[in-house]
Structure formats: C-alpha cells, structure tokens
Amino acid sequence: MRKPYEKPTIFKLHTGMMNKFGSFAYPLSRRVRTEIDSIPIKELVEKYGTPLFVFSEKTLRRKFREIKQAFTTRYPNVEFTWSYKTNYLDAICAILHDEGETAEVVSEFEYEKARRLGVPGNQIIFNGPYKPKSILKTAIKEGAKINIDTFEEITDIEEVAAELGIKPQVGIRLNMDTGIHPQWSRFGFNLESGQAFDAVKRITYGGQLELCGLHCHIGTFILEPKAYETEVKKMVEFAYRIEDEFGLKIEYIDVGGGFPSKNRLKGVYLPPEVAVPSIEEIADRICSALLSSLRPGDFPKLIIESGRAIVDEAGYLITQVHATKRLPDGRKGYILDAGVNILFTAFWYHFNIEIDRNVTGPSEPCILYGPLCMNIDVVDDLAYLPPLPRGTNLILSPVGAYNVTQWMQFIRYRPNVVLIGENGEVDLIREAETLEDIVNREHLPERLKLKED
Numbered sequence: 001m002r003k004p005y006e007k008p009t010i011f012k013l014h015t016g017m018m019n020k021f022g023s024f025a026y027p028l029s030r031r032v033r034t035e036i037d038s039i040p041i042k043e044l045v046e047k048y049g050t051p052l053f054v055f056s057e058k059t060l061r062r063k064f065r066e067i068k069q070a071f072t073t074r075y076p077n078v079e080f081t082w083s084y085k086t087n088y089l090d091a092i093c094a095i096l097h098d099e100g101e102t103a104e105v106v107s108e109f110e111y112e113k114a115r116r117l118g119v120p121g122n123q124i125i126f127n128g129p130y131k132p133k134s135i136l137k138t139a140i141k142e143g144a145k146i147n148i149d150t151f152e153e154i155t156d157i158e159e160v161a162a163e164l165g166i167k168p169q170v171g172i173r174l175n176m177d178t179g180i181h182p183q184w185s186r187f188g189f190n191l192e193s194g195q196a197f198d199a200v201k202r203i204t205y206g207g208q209l210e211l212c213g214l215h216c217h218i219g220t221f222i223l224e225p226k227a228y229e230t231e232v233k234k235m236v237e238f239a240y241r242i243e244d245e246f247g248l249k250i251e252y253i254d255v256g257g258g259f260p261s262k263n264r265l266k267g268v269y270l271p272p273e274v275a276v277p278s279i280e281e282i283a284d285r286i287c288s289a290l291l292s293s294l295r296p297g298d299f300p301k302l303i304i305e306s307g308r309a310i311v312d313e314a315g316y317l318i319t320q321v322h323a324t325k326r327l328p329d330g331r332k333g334y335i336l337d338a339g340v341n342i343l344f345t346a347f348w349y350h351f352n353i354e355i356d357r358n359v360t361g362p363s364e365p366c367i368l369y370g371p372l373c374m375n376i377d378v379v380d381d382l383a384y385l386p387p388l389p390r391g392t393n394l395i396l397s398p399v400g401a402y403n404v405t406q407w408m409q410f411i412r413y414r415p416n417v418v419l420i421g422e423n424g425e426v427d428l429i430r431e432a433e434t435l436e437d438i439v440n441r442e443h444l445p446e447r448l449k450l451k452e453d
C-alpha cells in the first residue's frame with residue numbers, strides 16, 4: 001500500500017533534556033504502556049471500546065491507605081470522609097466506604113446517592129452553599145453532620161429543628177486567609193472580619209442548635225503545606241475562643257481536602273515529583289499544628305475530606321487516534337475520540353501520555369484534539385510524540401478525579417468505565433450511554449411530531 005504523501009517539515013530534536021515546550025523527550029520505551037494492572041490494553045479496548053475510563057482498585061486502596069497512615073500515625077482521633085463530587089461512581093465510593101471512609105456530600109443528589117449506597121445518615125457530612133430545606137430536613141432527621149454556609153441556612157435549620165422538635169448538632173464553615181490566593185471567601189463565614197464570630201453568636205442566641213464543629217476547605221490542588229498549618233492554628237484558636245465565651249464544646253475540626261495529586265498543573269513547570277508535596281509532609285503540618293495548639297488532654301476529632309489525592313492516580317483514559325493532520329504552523333495535529341466533553345481536567349493539566357505500541361520515527365511537537373466540533377476541544381496543546389498511526393491507543397493519566405463527575409453529555413455519548421479489581425477481575429462499573437438514555441426524559445408535543453404523508 002502506498003503511504004499518503006505528507007509535506008516534510010524540519011524540526012530540532014532534543015533528547016534527554018527539557019525542550020522548549022517544558023516537557024522531556026523521553027526515550028520511547030518509557031512512554032509505551034501495554035497494560036494496566038497486568039490487563040492488556042488491547043484486551044480492554046477489544047471488549048469495551050474507546051474511549052474507555054479504567055480504574056485501578058489496587059491503586060485506589062493504596063492511595064487511601066497512604067493518607068490514612070500519614071494521619072493516624074500522627075494524631076489519635078481522625079475521620080476520613082469521601083468527597084463525593086470528586087468521583088461519585090458507586091463502585092469507587094463503595095471501595096472507599098469499605099476502607100472506612102464516611103461520605104462528604106454537597107447537594108441533595110449526592111446525599112441521596114450516598115444513602116442509596118447504604119451509608120447511614122450519621123456517617124454523612126453535608127457541606128456546600130446550597131442545601132434546600134427539604135433535604136436539610138431529611139439530613140437532620142437522619143443525624144448527618146451539617147456544616148452551615150450562610151446566615152439564611154442558620155434560619156432554615158432552626159425552622160426545621162423546631163418542626164421536628166429536636167436540637168440538632170451543627171458545624172459552621174469558615175473561610176480565612178491562609179496565604180493561598182485567590183482566597184476562597186465565598187464559602188462559609190469569614191474569620192478575620194468577625195463574620196464567623198457573628199455566626200456563632202447568632203446560633204447560640206437562637207438557642208435551637210448546638211454548635212459542635214468547625215469546618216474549612218481552603219482550596220484545591222494546594223501545593224503549599226504551610227497553608228494547612230495556618231488553617232489549623234486559626235481554627236483551634238477560634239474553637240477555644242468560642243468555647244470560653246459561650247461554654248460550648250467543639251468536637252470536631254474539619255480541615256477539608258485540597259491535597260494535590262501527582263498531576264502536572266498547567267503553568268507549573270516543575271515536574272509533579274518535585275512540585276507536589278508528599279502526603280507525609282501535609283499530614284505532618286496539620287497534626288503538628290494541632291498538637292502544638294490544643295490544650296493538654298484535648299483531642300477533638302480531626303476530619304479529612306481529601307478527594308483528588310486519593311482517586312486521581314487510580315484513573316486512566318484510553319483514547320484512540322482517529323485522524324492526523326499537518327497544521328499550517330508545522331505542528332502535527334491528532335484527532336482523538338475523547339475530548340473535553342469527558343476530560344474536564346484537560347483545562348488544568350498536562351496529563352502523562354503513554355502509547356500502546358512501539359512506533360519508529362522522531363518525536364515532534366503536536367496538538368491533541370478531541371472529537372467535538374468546537375474549537376476549545378483540546379486535550380493537550382504541548383504534547384511531544386512520535387508519529388502515531390491511526391488506531392494507536394493513547395493512555396492518559398492521572399484522570400481519576402473530577403472527570404467522571406464533571407463530564408458532559410455534549411455532542412457524544414459518555415463512554416464505558418471499568419474497574420480492575422485487586423485479583424485482576426475487570427468489571428464494567430458504568431455502561432456507555434445510548435440514545436435511549438438521553439431521549440427518554442424528553443417530551444415532544446404531539447403537534448410537533450413529524451407526520452408521515
């Protein structure tokens with residue numbers, strides 16, 4: 001067969017050093033991946049098609065246990081709670097609940113999903129700025145831990161409590177300056193301005209709720225462990241101030257999540273191995289700050305809401321090269337079958353890109369486009385790859401966090417998701433969508449139906 005003609009281009013080769021695109025020209029062998037947890041990519045693709053999300057149970061459990069160990073060896077009273085919005089596939093949540101995590105939810109949908117999975121209400125932490133009264137009522141009845149976000153929510157909960165004739169325990173969410181910018185001041189009550197203290201006053205004077213917890217979540221993908229130390233010190237200081245002033249007991253200090261995964265953030269040129277602090281370092285800052293600021297003998301529960309750092313590296317996306325084109329600026333463009341519709345985090349990261357076979361030819365700068373008929377559909381504009389024939393599978397990682405929740409049914413159907421179990425079982429944990437899934441909630445008025453003539 002004759003090869004199609006391709007206009008030659010000249011580019012400089014860089015090997016073993018940083019190229020001008022901020023990535024390394026690895027020897028080819030480092031970039032080939034033929035399996036995930038010993039299951040051949042070929043087998044996965046033949047059975048489930050592409051694009052395909054693949055989760056590793058082994059990695060998921062290992063990442064959770066690393067975090068658990070980092071904290072429980074440093075502080076005696078820790079609760080780990082799974083951030084549903086990071087990845088709320090049943091199978092993923094079930095594994096983490098099996099590891100002992102409670103559920104952290106931020107909407108009625110997530111609350112109901114956790115309950116449906118069998119998580120009791122008293123094992124649920126309910127956060128977020130928007131909690132409709134109907135679900136607040138259910139959550140209060142079922143004993144969930146609610147962290148209040150607004151003054152209106154205080155009133156809502158008081159009304160529900162009065163209706164139910166109970167005095168529920170509640171927490172409040174704080175926001176504060178921890179040196180992280182932009183500051184997430186839109187959630188909860190600001191500490192420095194006195195707003196948080198006003199919220200405490202409002203709750204105690206209301207007399208219908210029992211304040212027993214403080215919550216804060218300073219941001220996401222935090223690369224500065226010191227920010228957590230500042231957060232914890234401010235929370236403990238505030239806890240004692242209100243305990244002393246109002247005779248309350250703060251039973252939990254919930255420091256949120258936001259720990260980074262080993263992903264390469266756009267604009268951060270150091271490789272993740274250098275830029276991302278270890279979980280030990282983060283845990284050390286948090287627990288040392290706690291132990292040095294708590295009063296003797298006082299060990300309130302420390303709550304950790306880590307999402308991304310646990311699940312991101314457990315997820316891969318297999319996507320196939322559909323077509324190739326040479327762009328006017330000389331770069332090569334690839335059209336893949338997965339785009340930003342299912343890979344929301346492509347807006348923030350340069351993923352690791354591995355290919356499923358050895359190919360010959362020099363690597364060159366290229367752009368990876370998704371399948372959407374939209375200019376924004378770019379998976380990576382700084383890839384550096386050898387010439388890939390049509391049908392080559394690319395394995396992108398880490399993609400386990402914030403993709404299978406933030407993906408959109410936009411233009412294409414959402415694909416299969418599989419889980420590789422610890423003993424090499426492969427289970428379909430979410431089936432690819434079909435036309436039926438999408439249209440079965442639509443209603444076409446009778447008068448608009450196409451008539452056959």
Ligand SMILES: *Cc1c(COP(=O)(O)O)cnc(C)c1O
Pocket residue numbers: 083085086104106127128217219220221256257258259305306307308309401
């Ligand atoms: C999203 C979220 C988390 C989890 O954040 P990660 O960055 O995934 O660790 C934890 N707590 C709250 C309140 C959140 O909104």
